[in-house]
Amino acid sequence: xxxxxxxxxxxxxxxxxxxxxxxxxxxxxxxxxxxxxxxxxxxxxxxxxxxxxxxxxxxxxxxxxxxxxxxxxxxxxxxxxxxxxxxxxxxxxxxxxxxxxxxxxxxxxxxxxxxxxxxxxxxxxxxxxxxxxxxxxxxxxxxxxxxxxxxxxxxxxxxxxxxxxxxxxxxxxxxxxxxxxxxxxxxxxxxxxxxxxxxxxxxxxxxxxxxxxxxxxxxxxxxxxxxxxxxxxxxxxxxxxxxxxxxxxxxxxxxxxxxxxxxxxxxxxxxxxxxxxxxxxxxxxxxxxxxxxxxxxxxxxxxxxxxxxxxxxxxxxxxxxxxxxxxxxxxxxxxxxxxxxxxxxxxxxxxxxxxxxxxxxxxxxxxxxxxxxxxxxxxxxxxxxxxxxxxxxxxxxxxxxxxxxxxxxxxxxxxxxxxxxxxxxxxxxxxxxxxxxxxxxxxxxxxxxxxxxxxxxxxxxxxxxxxxxxxxxxxxxxxxxxxxxxxxxxxxxxxxxxxxxxxxxxxxxxxxxxxxxxxxxxxxxxxxxxxx
Numbered sequence: 001x002x003x004x005x006x007x008x009x010x011x012x013x014x015x016x017x018x019x020x021x022x023x024x025x026x027x028x029x030x031x032x033x034x035x036x037x038x039x040x041x042x043x044x045x046x047x048x049x050x051x052x053x054x055x056x057x058x059x060x061x062x063x064x065x066x067x068x069x070x071x072x073x074x075x076x077x078x079x080x081x082x083x084x085x086x087x088x089x090x091x092x093x094x095x096x097x098x099x100x101x102x103x104x105x106x107x108x109x110x111x112x113x114x115x116x117x118x119x120x121x122x123x124x125x126x127x128x129x130x131x132x133x134x135x136x137x138x139x140x141x142x143x144x145x146x147x148x149x150x151x152x153x154x155x156x157x158x159x160x161x162x163x164x165x166x167x168x169x170x171x172x173x174x175x176x177x178x179x180x181x182x183x184x185x186x187x188x189x190x191x192x193x194x195x196x197x198x199x200x201x202x203x204x205x206x207x208x209x210x211x212x213x214x215x216x217x218x219x220x221x222x223x224x225x226x227x228x229x230x231x232x233x234x235x236x237x238x239x240x241x242x243x244x245x246x247x248x249x250x251x252x253x254x255x256x257x258x259x260x261x262x263x264x265x266x267x268x269x270x271x272x273x274x275x276x277x278x279x280x281x282x283x284x285x286x287x288x289x290x291x292x293x294x295x296x297x298x299x300x301x302x303x304x305x306x307x308x309x310x311x312x313x314x315x316x317x318x319x320x321x322x323x324x325x326x327x328x329x330x331x332x333x334x335x336x337x338x339x340x341x342x343x344x345x346x347x348x349x350x351x352x353x354x355x356x357x358x359x360x361x362x363x364x365x366x367x368x369x370x371x372x373x374x375x376x377x378x379x380x381x382x383x384x385x386x387x388x389x390x391x392x393x394x395x396x397x398x399x400x401x402x403x404x405x406x407x408x409x410x411x412x413x414x415x416x417x418x419x420x421x422x423x424x425x426x427x428x429x430x431x432x433x434x435x436x437x438x439x440x441x442x443x444x445x446x447x448x449x450x451x452x453x454x455x456x457x458x459x460x461x462x463x464x465x466x467x468x469x470x471x472x473x474x475x476x477x478x479x480x481x482x483x484x485x486x487x488x489x490x491x492x493x494x495x496x497x498x499x500x501x502x503x504x505x506x507x508x509x510x511x512x513x514x515x516x517x518x519x520x521x522x523x524x525x526x527x528x529x530x531x532x
Contacts (some may be wrong), residue, residue, distance in 0.1 A: 004059070007074065012065045019065060023058050048096045050452045051079055069115035070108045070145040078146040090137055097255065100131045106140060111147040114305075116231030118238050135238055135272075138381045148237075151230055155243050159227055160252060163313070168517045172357040174387035175515045176205055179321050182389065183314045190307045191300045199299075203292035204318070212289030212298070213253075214263035219293055220319045221249060221264075223300075223312035228392060229303040233312075234275075234297045254327035265493060274298075330514050331521040336504040339496050339530060346496070346529040348490040352462050356416045356520045358388045361487070362400055363510060365416040365460055367502035371401035371494060373412060381405045385510060396439040401459060403420075406447055409423040411440070412456045421484060423463035425467050429459075437476050459484045 001008070001017055008016050027038050051059075056079055056272050060347065063075035074081075078101065084090070084095040092100065103124055110120045124133045141147045184197040203219070205211050221241065222233050229255055233237055241264035250262065267290075271278050274294045282290040282359040295313070300308050334341065346364070354360045366384045373379035378508040383390070383401035392399065399413030404475060415429060444453055465485055473480045511520060 001038075001062070002313075003100035003446050004042070005098045006059060006062055007066075007071075007078075007101055007149065008062060009066050009105050012067075012376065016062050016065050017456060020058065020062060023061065027054060040407050043236070049083070067107060067484040068108070070112075070147055073107070073145040074104055074141075079166055081141060081144060084140065084510070085137065089521055090132075090140070092132065096131050099128065100133070100137060101141075103128065105129075106251055107138060107141055107216070108145060108147065114230050116149050116229045116238060117142060118232035118235045121463060122232055135232075135235060135531065139238075141514055149231075151225065151228065151239055151245055153248070154227065156245060157248070157252075159224060160249070163316045163381060164320050166313070167317040167324070168519055169357055170314075170389065171358045172388035173511070173516050174321075174389060174521075175432065176209060176321065178387050178390060179206060179318055181394075182204040183318050183322050185391070186314050187299070187311060189242055190303060190311055192311075195295045196299055198293040200318075202249060202323055203296065209322050210257045212286075212292070213257055214267055215252050215289045215293040216259070216319055216322065217250060217263045218267065219296060220245065222297060223319075224249075224313040225298070225313045230308075232273070233300045233308065234273045234294070236274065241265075242325060256327045257323065281464060303387060325514055326519055328514065330516070331518045333508060333512050333521055333524065335508055335512065337508055338499065339500055342496050342500055342503055344528050346480070346491050346499075350459065350491055352449070353385065353418045354523065354527060355522050357520065358416065359511060359516065359520055361418045362416040362459075363501065363507035364487075364491070365414050366401055367499065368493060369401055369403065369412075369414045370500050371378065371498065373405075378405050378407050380406075393435050396443075397528060398433060398436055398440070398455060399429075409444075409448065409453045410456065411453065415457065415459045417459055417461040420463045420465065421459055421468055422465045424484070426468060428435065428485070430475065430482070433457075433475050433480070437478055441476075441478070454479050454481065456481045456483065460487055460490045461485075462487055 001013070001020055005015075007080060017253070021034065024031075024034050024037065041055040045055060059078060060075045063078060064072055081102060082097045085092040085100060086094060107120055107124070111121070114125070118135040121133040121135050121138045124131070124138075132489075139148060162517060166477075171182070174182070180197075180200050187196045187371070203212055203215060214357055218236070222236075225231060226233060229239075244261065244445040246262070246264070250258065253524060267282075267286075270276070274297060276294065279294050280292045300311060301312065327521075337345070343361075349355060349360060349364055363385075370381065370384060373381070375381070381401065382401055383392075383395060383397040385396060386397075386400065388400075391458050398411060403413055404411045412463035417425065441453075459482070461484070463486065468484050470531070471482045472483060473482060494515065510516070
């Protein structure tokens with residue numbers, strides 16, 4: 001039975017042998033002649049190109065023994081597929097067609113686990129070098145057993161809309177350089193190569209975000225597919241980039257930034273996979289973008305499905321930030337805020353989370369912290385106006401912002417927390433201080449003795465868990481005085497008259513820039529209306 005190279009699961013092999021014996025017996029073939037019978041039938045089939053009715057019947061029933069719906073379809077189509085693989089489309093020999101179909105059960109299993117035809121072909125090519133596994137040969141089989149991968153249009157565009165929202169949440173008020181740095185750091189965690197950061201910078205240059213829009217669109221589309229399918233991401237044509245779904249996807253791009261025509265047809269026509277030779281084929285002006293696109297996709301191709309899927313989600317969010325910055329006209333806010341406007345805004349911050357991704361809360365804390373620690377008194381500021389999700393470790397700051405005074409050997413840091421402050425969140429922040437303090441201690445040594453420096457860390461939240469209280473801790477030999485308070489208490493420190501200037505400077509001017517999503521500005525306008 002094994003010499004027939006039939007796609008029979010190992011768990012069903014013993015049962016298949018017994019069934020073959022029974023079927024042969026029913027047709028007058030003695031057990032001792034079974035081997036001779038099959039060798040004769042296969043030889044006749046190979047020479048004539050047509051299997052006998054008896055052989056077809058036996059093979060059909062043996063394959064059906066696997067039991068799944070796909071296997072039943074495979075059994076019905078086995079000989080037709082065998083013939084097709086020897087035709088002009090695939091040019092396999094008789095033996096290669098048999099060897100290919102021997103892997104059909106594994107192909108079916110992999111397809112059911114969301115591996116695409118290209119990925120399955122890639123895996124099987126390493127498993128069996130006798131057979132020309134390609135996306136097309138695998139897809140031919142999957143089509144016959146009704147497992148061809150198809151993108152669900154509803155889910156695809158649901159993902160598109162989710163990515164827009166996620167981009168606003170995770171990037172908040174970050175500029176494009178900060179967004180790229182976040183994505184680059186995520187890639188570093190997954191072990192991407194040294195070209196990763198450079199590729200992102202080339203594909204999305206700070207001075208001209210839309211320099212390579214067609215390549216961005218290709219990257220966006222391929223990274224979207226990765227949410228649903230484990231496929232060879234450098235393969236351009238597995239999911240019909242000329243189809244209706246692709247056209248609808250491209251039409252989602254604002255007219256102000258989208259390129260002319262279909263980027264796949266314009267840039268990868270008749271190219272199955274992106275390769276270094278494809279990069280070299282581009283004109284000099286396009287070549288940097290083509291290299292960056294290939295480099296990013298090639299990095300993603302080398303990853304496991306889970307890692308690729310996660311990193312692709314960050315790339316999609318980054319591209320949505322590019323779309324926003326390149327096309328969105330900022331919603332106008334009243335400038336400057338009057339005292340009445342300020343009163344309404346502060347009242348909304350005291351009332352609860354403003355749902356502005358922490359932007360309003362952090363900018364309000366910046367404004368008051370700047371007021372508390374004037375530079376005229378020797379305070380050196382660090383972190384004010386940083387984006388909400390800026391890394392404290394990379395910026396070497398002890399909170400969202402901190403103020404250092406050499407004369408008193410003091411650092412006062414502030415951490416704005418929209419919502420409910422829990423002990424877990426507080427302890428996690430204290431854990432990260434160890435890395436930052438190493439850098440700050442080295443800095444203190446250049447200024448004065450590193451001993452006797454004191455750090456005051458103030459958490460400001462809308463509400464506090466019962467087990468969250470002021471506490472003194474020591475981290476790496478440095479005394480940390482942790483204080484917790486609410487926005488209601490914190491905002492009562494100064495009068496509105498004292499706050500009007502710093503709020504206009506640290507909040508209003510900053511959120512009026514294009515880097516802030518219009519959704520945030522619209523939310524602020526809504527808050528002003530609600531509070532009045």
